[in-house]
Amino acid sequence: MSGAGARGPRGGASRGGAPRGGAPRARISAARLVAYDVLRDVEERDAYANLALSARIGDAGLAARDAALATELAAGALRWRGRYDRIIELAAERPIDRIDPRTRNVLRLGVHQLLGMRTASHAAVNESVELQRRVANASAAGFVNGVLRAIGRETDAAWDARIDAEARTADDALAARSSHPGWVLRALRDALRAEGRADELEALLGADNDAPRVSLALLPGAGIEPEEVAAREESLAVVGPSPIGLELSGGDPARAIARSGAAHGFARVQDQGSQLAALALARAREAAAGERWLDLCAGPGGKTAVLGAEALAAGARLRANEVSAHRAELVRRSVTGVAEAVEVVSHDGREAAAFGGDDARFDRILVDAPCSGLGALRRRPEARWRKRPADLPELTALQGELLDAAVAHLAPGGLLAYVTCSPHLAETRVAVERLRRRRPALEELDARAVLQGIARGPLDLPEGPGAAQLWPHRHGTDAMFIALLTRAA
Numbered sequence: 001m002s003g004a005g006a007r008g009p010r011g012g013a014s015r016g017g018a019p020r021g022g023a024p025r026a027r028i029s030a031a032r033l034v035a036y037d038v039l040r041d042v043e044e045r046d047a048y049a050n051l052a053l054s055a056r057i058g059d060a061g062l063a064a065r066d067a068a069l070a071t072e073l074a075a076g077a078l079r080w081r082g083r084y085d086r087i088i089e090l091a092a093e094r095p096i097d098r099i100d101p102r103t104r105n106v107l108r109l110g111v112h113q114l115l116g117m118r119t120a121s122h123a124a125v126n127e128s129v130e131l132q133r134r135v136a137n138a139s140a141a142g143f144v145n146g147v148l149r150a151i152g153r154e155t156d157a158a159w160d161a162r163i164d165a166e167a168r169t170a171d172d173a174l175a176a177r178s179s180h181p182g183w184v185l186r187a188l189r190d191a192l193r194a195e196g197r198a199d200e201l202e203a204l205l206g207a208d209n210d211a212p213r214v215s216l217a218l219l220p221g222a223g224i225e226p227e228e229v230a231a232r233e234e235s236l237a238v239v240g241p242s243p244i245g246l247e248l249s250g251g252d253p254a255r256a257i258a259r260s261g262a263a264h265g266f267a268r269v270q271d272q273g274s275q276l277a278a279l280a281l282a283r284a285r286e287a288a289a290g291e292r293w294l295d296l297c298a299g300p301g302g303k304t305a306v307l308g309a310e311a312l313a314a315g316a317r318l319r320a321n322e323v324s325a326h327r328a329e330l331v332r333r334s335v336t337g338v339a340e341a342v343e344v345v346s347h348d349g350r351e352a353a354a355f356g357g358d359d360a361r362f363d364r365i366l367v368d369a370p371c372s373g374l375g376a377l378r379r380r381p382e383a384r385w386r387k388r389p390a391d392l393p394e395l396t397a398l399q400g401e402l403l404d405a406a407v408a409h410l411a412p413g414g415l416l417a418y419v420t421c422s423p424h425l426a427e428t429r430v431a432v433e434r435l436r437r438r439r440p441a442l443e444e445l446d447a448r449a450v451l452q453g454i455a456r457g458p459l460d461l462p463e464g465p466g467a468a469q470l471w472p473h474r475h476g477t478d479a480m481f482i483a484l485l486t487r488a489a
């Protein structure tokens with residue numbers, strides 16, 4: 001974790017003013033107020049943390065250094081919420097849900113400063129007490145002071161030891177220490193165990209807690225090779241498993257793209273697992289001119305852009321469908337560089353209109369299905385606390401219906417890629433097994449071999465043929481699942 005700006009400037013109080021009695025209030029940094037507001041937005045309005053952050057930072061007019069501090073505070077407190085809540089419970093000797101929600105968020109931000117950012121104890125405690133007075137119940141300022149002082153007296157490692165000592169089960173301890181909901185931890189372990197790699201669980205949980213490096217995709221047709229881009233732009237390096245991937249070492253991705261030398265619209269921010277998933281469909285076998293391709297769940301268009309570029313190069317046509325009109329518009333924007341090969345439509349993917357009619361048939365179809373997103377937890381610090389096991393039945397039913405509709409419009413001999421950004425077995429292996437039981441004419445291809453043939457270097461995948469599961473801790477990508485199927489000609 002970065003300690004960036006751990007002691008932010010104290011100017012810029014944005015609330016309050018003199019209390020009754022006339023004494024001036026202690027000042028508090030605008031960055032801390034922004035971080036607190038973001039935590040509330042996430043909790044009370046179901047906001048996405050990244051969108052709330054950029055809106056609040058803009059409203060407060062924070063300079064770059066304070067914006068970085070607000071981001072570190074809010075993202076850290078959200079990502080580590082499970083662990084911090086357990087530590088607060090132990091220090092306060094009361095369950096977290098018996099602490100007022102506003103005070104809880106003040107404490108989470110305080111614990112992140114103490115344990116995650118190594119802010120000097122007195123500064124973290126004093127600012128938190130001031131924040132409590134400003135935004136929550138002033139009479140609980142003493143409680144905040146006492147709890148944070150108790151937390152600051154122990155080291156990070158000592159708190160882990162206490163979590164372990166007081167947990168009911170080893171799973172409870174690991175879930176709290178790694179800040180994952182227990183059901184997510186179990187789902188991740190089940191998926192690793194299915195590959196004989198249950199011993200990698202802690203490495204995976206650790207990777208989920210690291211903010212991912214930014215990757216770019218350099219689309220075919222960019223007019224420049226990844227190595228040439230890396231030679232002209234020092235912030236970009238030829239790193240990662242995707243043959244069209246580049247990794248950004250730091251700084252603004254938009255600036256790196258502008259300096260990359262790629263044709264306009266041909267360099268884009270995209271996880272390299274997503275790049276590989278789209279390439280698996282496009283490159284599993286050579287494409288013939290005139291082929292018809294379909295991206296059934298296309299929004300916001302990351303994989304559509306890769307498929308569109310591949311289709312343009314091969315002389316194929318791509319239809320991109322997305323149920324949400326707003327997200328379909330994002331798909332349109334994502335394919336500006338290759339628009340001549342792509343048609344974007346907006347329908348429910350279970351209906352014939354998405355395919356252009358009952359009789360329409362496609363040579364390649366991507367079903368990048370709506371899913372729980374458990375494979376991308378490192379991207380959205382709040383996401384793990386929002387998912388519920390109860391969400392899964394509805395999602396898996398929708399995934400099955402979208403797959404059935406896709407298969408009905410797959411040309412004889414055509415290729416179907418089923419992709420999820422989730423390793424949950426119900427959304428991956430089980431979904432494919434069920435589909436194959438419903439549609440015995442489908443044959444599963446060896447997606448692992450296809451990916452080994454595409455990737456920049458050997459990929460650490462299980463031996464033997466089958467669907468491929470990528471992992472953050474092993475491949476540095478989101479946990480993408482990729483199955484390839486074909487329909488008998």
Ligand SMILES: C[S@@+](CC[C@H](N)C(=O)[O-])C[C@H]1O[C@@H](n2cnc3c(N)ncnc32)[C@H](O)[C@@H]1O
Nearest residue numbers: 297298299300301302303323348349368369370
């Ligand atoms: C995992 S995302 C796709 C990501 C996209 N392929 C990319 O790489 O940018 C799933 C998409 O499916 C869309 N979706 C959800 N239900 C759908 C349906 N019934 N028909 C078509 N699209 C649907 C969601 O709006 C979402 O944009």
